[in-house]
Amino acid sequence: ISPDTTSLQNSPTAAILKAVRYFTMRTNVVTVTPWLAPIVWEGTFNPLIVDSIYKPMHLSIATTVFAVGKYVRFLRDFLETAEKHFMVDFKVHYYIFTDRREDVPAVVLAPGRNVTIIPVPGSNRWQEISSRRMEMIQTTIENQIGKEADYIFCLDVDTKFHGRWGAETLSRLVATIHPGYYEQTHEHYPYERRLASRAYIPAGEGDYYYGGATIAGYVGDVHKLAKYCREQLEADAANSIEATWQEESHLNRYLLYNKPTKILSPEYLWQDFKAKTNEVQIIRFSQVNKNYAEVRPNVKKRK
Numbered sequence: 638i639s640p641d642t643t644s645l646q647n648s649p650t651a652a653i654l655k656a657v658r659y660f661t662m663r664t665n666v667v668t669v670t671p672w673l674a675p676i677v678w679e680g681t682f683n684p685l686i687v688d689s690i691y692k693p694m695h696l697s698i699a700t701t702v703f704a705v706g707k708y709v710r711f712l713r714d715f716l717e718t719a720e721k722h723f724m725v726d727f728k729v730h731y732y733i734f735t736d737r738r739e740d741v742p743a744v745v746l747a748p749g750r751n752v753t754i755i756p757v758p759g760s761n762r763w764q765e766i767s768s769r770r771m772e773m774i775q776t777t778i779e780n781q782i783g784k785e786a787d788y789i790f791c792l793d794v795d796t797k798f799h800g801r802w803g804a805e806t807l808s809r810l811v812a813t814i815h816p817g818y819y820e821q822t823h824e825h826y827p828y829e830r831r832l833a834s835r836a837y838i839p840a841g842e843g844d845y846y847y848g849g850a851t852i853a854g855y856v857g858d859v860h861k862l863a864k865y866c867r868e869q870l871e872a873d874a875a876n877s878i879e880a881t882w883q884e885e886s887h888l889n890r891y892l893l894y895n896k897p898t899k900i901l902s903p904e905y906l907w908q909d910f911k912a913k914t915n916e917v918q919i920i921r922f923s924q925v926n927k928n929y930a931e932v933r934p935n936v937k938k939r940k
């Protein structure tokens with residue numbers, strides 16, 4: 638049977654097919670892992686095709702963000718830039734975890750997008766605030782998100798979006814390569830190297846160093862990851878040990894033995910203080926520069 642080419646030429650997919658022809662692959666970056674998971678860089682996907690697949694699915698996207706103590710000041714920019722760039726045209730439900738409900742800014746959201754504020758206790762250690770996200774993500778998925786969403790994103794708040802972050806980031810289990818280590822090999826990664834910690838990774842092992850600031854995937858898979866990290870954090874605490882990079886260390890161990898199905902390039906997790914490199918054609922999401930002594934509860938001010 639020969640395809641009906643006339644109707645195809647006139648169909649809405651024609652524009653998309655044409656776009657495919659002009660689509661070129663990236664050659665100066667690695668775009669697939671040794672276990673055949675894609676690594677998402679600008680130029681490896683066609684946004685028109687991606688959108689035409691995912692938008693008709695009417696997916697619900699949960700997004701968790703913690704703004705505890707002074708970090709509440711980062712919320713406005715986070716939300717305002719997310720409304721411009723993050724999963725535009727999708728249903729997005731932001732879950733804001735905070736101990737300062739009254740300081741949560743009122744940001745105008747596009748139709749189909751909404752916010753729920755979840756009260757959490759403060760802490761006088763930033764490491765604990767960052768780590769306890771795992772426990773709260775776990776329990777909130779069990780109590781609420783699990784019934785409401787298809788996919789979940791767990792993001793740092795001290796950040797801004799600068800470019801498209803769309804459905805190309807959807808997959809079962811998604812992690813992001815930390816911008817500080819993407820040019821290095823595993824012997825230089827800041828994995829936990831003490832055998833006494835549950836986050837221990839032996840020398841000679843490792844794929845990538847993943848940032849704790851962006852974790853995503855199917856709600857069920859992220860639940861499994863968060864529960865694992867929470868249990869490992871608690872086991873370490875019971876032995877009076879804290880991994881080098883807290884929950885990020887446990888995350889890296891989990892992902893070494895439970896490979897992500899998709900990896901986001903550092904375009905999806907940059908740091909404002911870092912100069913743009915040749916491989917990075919677009920910065921989509923970046924950590925703002927912060928005054929650690931000013932915003933963190935337990936960092937001493939320099940004299």
Ligand SMILES: CC(=O)N[C@H]1[C@@H](OP(=O)(O)OP(=O)(O)OC[C@H]2O[C@@H](n3ccc(=O)[nH]c3=O)[C@H](O)[C@@H]2O)O[C@H](CO)[C@H](O)[C@@H]1O
Pocket residue numbers: 702703704705706707708709763764766767768792793794795815847848849850851882883884885906924932933934
């Ligand atoms: C880019 C990146 O991968 N960042 C990770 C890195 O340092 P960061 O320097 O990015 O850590 P951070 O100070 O941003 O803390 C992580 C997050 O915890 C929350 N928070 C923290 C302190 C506070 O007083 N109030 C508050 O709300 C907030 O959502 C913040 O974005 O290592 C941390 C290890 O623990 C986390 O894994 C971060 O995700």
Ligand SMILES: [Mn+2]
Pocket residue numbers: 793794795850924
């Ligand atoms: Mn951060």
